[in-house]
Amino acid sequence: MKKTAKLLLLLLTFAIILTGCEADISVPGEVGQDIITADEALKMIEEGEVVVVDAQQSGDFEDQHLDGAVNIARNDITTFGPYPNMLADASKVESSLGENGISNQTKVLIYDNNNNMDAARLWWTMLVYGHDTANMKVISGGLNALKEAGANFVSGDYEVEAVEYKAAEKNEELIAAKEEVLAEVNNPSENVEILDVRTAAEVNKGIIPGAIHINYVNNNKDNGEFYPPSYIQRYYPDNGITPDEEVIMYCQTSIRAAQSFIALHNAGYRDLKLYDGAWIEWSSDSSTPKAVPTGAPAKPSAQDGS
Known part of the structure; x- marks a missing residue:
């Protein structure tokens, strides 16, 4: 029985390598729930x-x-x-x-x-x-x-019966302040990535130094639907964003960044933060460093458009 189990494990590992899905086994959270x-x-x-x-x-x-x-x-x-x-x-x-x-x-x-x-x-x-x-x-x-x-x-308006909603204390673990981003720029950590989700035209005018650029629309298929988690789990690691890292993302005002947030969360990423002040706050401060990006996001090694 032990030999059979070991053989099955080896076959499973080999299959994972062949299909290029190694990123799938390392994601820390539930997948496809959001x-x-x-x-x-x-x-x-x-x-x-x-x-x-x-x-x-x-x-x-x-x-x-x-x-x-x-x-x-x-x-x-x-x-x-x-x-x-x-x-x-x-x-x-x-x-x-x-x-x-x-x-x-x-x-x-x-x-x-x-x-x-x-x-x-x-x-x-x-x-x-x-x-x-x-x-x-x-x-x-x-x-x-x-x-x-x-x-x-x-079309038209609607009527609905109001109820009580009681918000919990704001979860600061999901939000990055400018000071936190600046500290990361000045002293980069090995396990933290900054993600800029704006368009190429926007980032060509300036980007937070060290940020990786992945346009948020790349999370969508041509019909406007999200790509499935299997695609996100390959696409982002191919572009330097892995599930074991903390990811701080932003756009102009971090509305688009929320779309990238849920795409990653849905794919099992959990250490995620939104820089809520975003580029508009960063660029408004003359003391913050700015950079010009190079290169473009690579395509996934094996695209999954299902």
Whole structure:
């Protein structure tokens, strides 16, 4: 029996090497728990009590939204000071969630029409304030994917019964301040990576020194849906971001960075932080160092578009 078990282990190891999936075995967290397909979302809506949140801007929501959805827009969960789109305080988030029928125990499905970024930002905000990850999912591909799945869309406003939401203490482990990023730039750690998720045109004008550039849209397939965890688990290590490292990510105001956050979290990465002040804070400070990037992200060694 021992020889048989040893042989099976050797065969499994050889198979993993051949398929290029070695990154999959080292991820520390559960995989595939945060992002669901439109078909899965519609099935959940049919089977149980969930609140579907449309994260579009209010005007777009009024034009069209999933029948039965409530609207929590970016402005409902962010503040404009000291820099745009920063995390709102607990009281504002509590109001935005509670007024839309969301309690601490509510199962929440979130979608948008904006490359999954606003849905991901709401998901991250709820994570920061203690909502159970088992009770919140982002619908991959958002509005367009739901339409393709045959969902019923309506226009106009909505009514919902308000409930109480009590935010937990803000989880600072999910947030990086400028001082922390600066300390990492000045004295880089072997197990920390800074990730810039902006466009090439943006980073060519300046980037945080030492940051790796991976455009957040690279998390999406051509149809706007997220790539599966197996793809992310190859793509990011191929570009220098591995699950055993702490990853601090940012964009212009860290809305897009939240989309990369959930893509990595869904793939099992756990040591993740959002630099909430982002490039707009960093570039506004004349004392912070800036650099010009070189190169471009490599493609995964074996792409998985499923």
